[in-house]
Amino acid sequence: MKQRMWAVGVDFGGTNIKCGLVDRRGRVVTSLVLSTARFGRPTTFVVGIHRAVEQLAASARLSSARLAGIGIGVPGLVDAQRGVVHMLTNVRGWCDVPLAGRLRARLHVPVFIDNDANLVTLGEWRWGAGRGAKSLVCLTLGTGVGGGLVFHGALYRGASGAAGEIGHTVLDPDGPRCGCGARGCLEAHVGTAAIVRMARQAGVAHRGRLTPEWLAWMARRGDRRARAVWHQVGRLLGRGLAGIVNLLNPDRVVIGGGVANAWALFAPSLRRAIRADAMEIPGRTVRVVRAQLGDQAGVIGAAVLVWEER
Amino acid sequence: MKQRMWAVGVDFGGTNIKCGLVDRRGRVVTSLVLSTARFGRPTTFVVGIHRAVEQLAASARLSSARLAGIGIGVPGLVDAQRGVVHMLTNVRGWCDVPLAGRLRARLHVPVFIDNDANLVTLGEWRWGAGRGAKSLVCLTLGTGVGGGLVFHGALYRGASGAAGEIGHTVLDPDGPRCGCGARGCLEAHVGTAAIVRMARQAGVAHRGRLTPEWLAWMARRGDRRARAVWHQVGRLLGRGLAGIVNLLNPDRVVIGGGVANAWALFAPSLRRAIRADAMEIPGRTVRVVRAQLGDQAGVIGAAVLVWEER
Numbered sequence: 001m002k003q004r005m006w007a008v009g010v011d012f013g014g015t016n017i018k019c020g021l022v023d024r025r026g027r028v029v030t031s032l033v034l035s036t037a038r039f040g041r042p043t044t045f046v047v048g049i050h051r052a053v054e055q056l057a058a059s060a061r062l063s064s065a066r067l068a069g070i071g072i073g074v075p076g077l078v079d080a081q082r083g084v085v086h087m088l089t090n091v092r093g094w095c096d097v098p099l100a101g102r103l104r105a106r107l108h109v110p111v112f113i114d115n116d117a118n119l120v121t122l123g124e125w126r127w128g129a130g131r132g133a134k135s136l137v138c139l140t141l142g143t144g145v146g147g148g149l150v151f152h153g154a155l156y157r158g159a160s161g162a163a164g165e166i167g168h169t170v171l172d173p174d175g176p177r178c179g180c181g182a183r184g185c186l187e188a189h190v191g192t193a194a195i196v197r198m199a200r201q202a203g204v205a206h207r208g209r210l211t212p213e214w215l216a217w218m219a220r221r222g223d224r225r226a227r228a229v230w231h232q233v234g235r236l237l238g239r240g241l242a243g244i245v246n247l248l249n250p251d252r253v254v255i256g257g258g259v260a261n262a263w264a265l266f267a268p269s270l271r272r273a274i275r276a277d278a279m280e281i282p283g284r285t286v287r288v289v290r291a292q293l294g295d296q297a298g299v300i301g302a303a304v305l306v307w308e309e310r
Numbered sequence: 311m312k313q314r315m316w317a318v319g320v321d322f323g324g325t326n327i328k329c330g331l332v333d334r335r336g337r338v339v340t341s342l343v344l345s346t347a348r349f350g351r352p353t354t355f356v357v358g359i360h361r362a363v364e365q366l367a368a369s370a371r372l373s374s375a376r377l378a379g380i381g382i383g384v385p386g387l388v389d390a391q392r393g394v395v396h397m398l399t400n401v402r403g404w405c406d407v408p409l410a411g412r413l414r415a416r417l418h419v420p421v422f423i424d425n426d427a428n429l430v431t432l433g434e435w436r437w438g439a440g441r442g443a444k445s446l447v448c449l450t451l452g453t454g455v456g457g458g459l460v461f462h463g464a465l466y467r468g469a470s471g472a473a474g475e476i477g478h479t480v481l482d483p484d485g486p487r488c489g490c491g492a493r494g495c496l497e498a499h500v501g502t503a504a505i506v507r508m509a510r511q512a513g514v515a516h517r518g519r520l521t522p523e524w525l526a527w528m529a530r531r532g533d534r535r536a537r538a539v540w541h542q543v544g545r546l547l548g549r550g551l552a553g554i555v556n557l558l559n560p561d562r563v564v565i566g567g568g569v570a571n572a573w574a575l576f577a578p579s580l581r582r583a584i585r586a587d588a589m590e591i592p593g594r595t596v597r598v599v600r601a602q603l604g605d606q607a608g609v610i611g612a613a614v615l616v617w618e619e620r
Binding site for chain 2: 077134135149151152154156157158159160161162163164165166168169170171172173174180182239240242243244246247248249250251277278279281282285286
């Protein structure tokens with residue numbers, strides 16, 4: 001037991017593959033990044049992870065015998081139990097790849113996979129803003145609006161591993177068309193593209209590209225239009241979450257992802273909307289907080305998966 | 311073990327208090343009904359249940375020593391763990407009543423309480439249309455639209471015992487005002503009052519009161535307007551459930567309550583709406599079925615609570 005004190009967590013994103021050596025307390029001891037363009041195909045991925053694990057072990061001066069396992073979060077649909085990647089959302093070449101088995105055969109350590117939103121949830125729940133919660137809704141705000149769920153003190157994956165699609169709960173059936181085909185999903189209201197559209201409609205001044213980062217910068221400088229857009233984001237998010245809070249009566253809602261960097265700009269109107277729209281008891285019970293692990297959440301959560309599943 | 315083969319299940323409603331002697335396989339062996347008007351106050355309720363238990367035991371010729379316990383479902387907010395009724399929705403006089411403790415002191419058997427929607431869920435899950443499901447969403451359609459949730463193979467109550475309020479997930483933020491104060495809740499769209507309103511707007515002919523029962527009768531006779539209203543009910547319900555299916559990716563959705571008697575009239579458009587609006591994988595995975603236990607679900611579920619909690 002004492003021997004196996006480390007896990008490697010891998011966060012497979014559309015641009016980067018982040019790898020970290022994580023200890024049992026959820027601390028990233030050392031990490032490195034691979035480019036998805038070079039290592040994003042199934043065969044190159046396996047080679048890349050193999051090398052990364054060796055480098056991480058070497059830089060921390062530990063023998064691979066002390067590695068408890070590898071956890072991998074991928075942006076797509078997986079069969080966590082069988083360790084198979086069914087498909088990835090923005091990376092080509094992945095169709096029913098038995099990834100865990102291939103890596104296990106090559107590295108001779110236990111390998112676990114899950115989708116990235118589930119692992120962010122697992123990370124925040126064990127070592128971040130979700131600590132101690134028995135029931136948790138974790139939301140990641142970015143290009144996509146994803147999420148994960150913890151019930152009865154365990155990650156909940158649903159009947160086919162697809163649970164947690166908070167971005168595709170409907171906020172307004174007459175709202176904007178969503179990428180998933182439906183209308184008025186939460187993602188179509190508060191995903192990056194929707195925020196940029198709102199900023200454009202509000203006439204927020206910009207040079208170059210109008211992005212959520214720019215919009216946050218403008219709002220922090222006191223630009224009234226930019227601030228109004230963030231209020232609206234908070235309001236829409238709060239409305240959408242109110243229904244989820246009524247349905248699930250969770251201990252806590254944790255909000256992460258890149259857009260959560262603008263937390264202070266939208267959190268007050270988000271909390272107000274939940275208080276206004278949710279029923280009294282679940283609305284009063286829930287604590288809505290910002291994620292704490294930042295962009296390490298995926299790597300830490302992937303390592304947590306190793307400790308949980310072994 | 312062999313000794314204690316029975317439980318008494320109690321379903322406390324706004325009009326009647328149904329009591330049943332239930333065996334370990336979820337069969338109601340004998341039952342009786344008390345009037346809520348006479349036995350609905352905390353003190354009279356305790357007296358009524360005491361007598362009912364004696365009568366049920368006598369009519370089945372079994373000694374009270376063979377009673378495993380009493381389960382009670384109430385229409386309101388409870389602390390299931392401490393056995394306290396915080397308040398009831400349509401029955402006065404209940405404010406933080408330690409009901410389980412009082413009955414236990416009087417009857418000397420274990421007593422468990424929970425809200426009625428949770429117990430319908432528990433009943434359908436163990437012995438009805440939800441059998442074998444690891445994750446389940448149970449919806450009851452009536453004056454109110456309630457529900458219960460099963461995750462990880464166990465009833466999920468939420469952080470403060472209020473989970474499952476499917477009726478108060480928002481379907482359309484610009485929709486009709488709901489009794490809960492918010493706008494466009496599922497209950498405001500497909501609760502009894504909403505169905506009657508739709509029928510009236512559609513100009514469905516009627517003598518005397520226009521009720522869902524009448525509307526179903528007219529639709530079965532072939533009345534086109536009545537049929538169109540039921541299609542619309544199915545569509546709205548399917549839209550609302552699509553978001554929940556995306557979020558929770560459940561094995562099964564079970565639909566009960568009085569309005570579910572019109573199942574054949576609204577189920578096709580309900581299923582169509584889920585297929586159209588839910589994401590592919592959760593939409594394909596979920597089975598949407600009608601509840602099987604009818605108006606015995608509450609009594610059977612209350613008995614299940616005894617077996618589960620002992």
